[in-house]
Amino acid sequence: MRTVSEPKELAIVWRQQYENLAREFARLLGKGGTVVEIGCGRGQLTIPLAKLVKSRLLTVDSFARPYSPAYRSPRHTLSREKLKGRISLFKEDYRDFLVASLE
Numbered sequence: 001m002r003t004v005s006e007p008k009e010l011a012i013v014w015r016q017q018y019e020n021l022a023r024e025f026a027r028l029l030g031k032g033g034t035v036v037e038i039g040c041g042r043g044q045l046t047i048p049l050a051k052l053v054k055s056r057l058l059t060v061d062s063f064a065r066p067y068s069p070a071y072r073s074p075r076h077t078l079s080r081e082k083l084k085g086r087i088s089l090f091k092e093d094y095r096d097f098l099v100a101s102l103e
């Protein structure tokens, strides 16, 4: 645990926190399979996780306001990180996604 006193350090620590979380998930997930991430937002967890696992990732987010405007689609980042082929992004409410998945 680290105390952050400089606001500019917050983004770094935040990213590290997601990277730690991704490592934990990767350890639990093992190999292969499909992961569904609800509320992926801009992919702070999605991207480090995708780099660690071979699983296919289905990510779901409505990107609906009034949720934070910072939670925008990670499409450009996925492209830049060359992860587009492994991650499917569904822009919809997770309840609709779940219903459609059961049909």
Ligand SMILES: C[S@@+](CC[C@H](N)C(=O)[O-])C[C@H]1O[C@@H](n2cnc3c(N)ncnc32)[C@H](O)[C@@H]1O
Pocket: 038, 039, 040, 041, 042, 043, 044, 045, 060, 061, 062, 063, 064, 067, 070, 071, 072, 092, 093, 094, 095
């Ligand atoms: C705390 S943020 C997650 C942020 C994410 N870790 C990121 O990297 O940006 C929660 C996300 O859940 C999404 N969300 C909230 N309600 C939702 C719903 N009913 N269906 C789909 N996504 C939803 C929001 O749009 C938001 O992006």
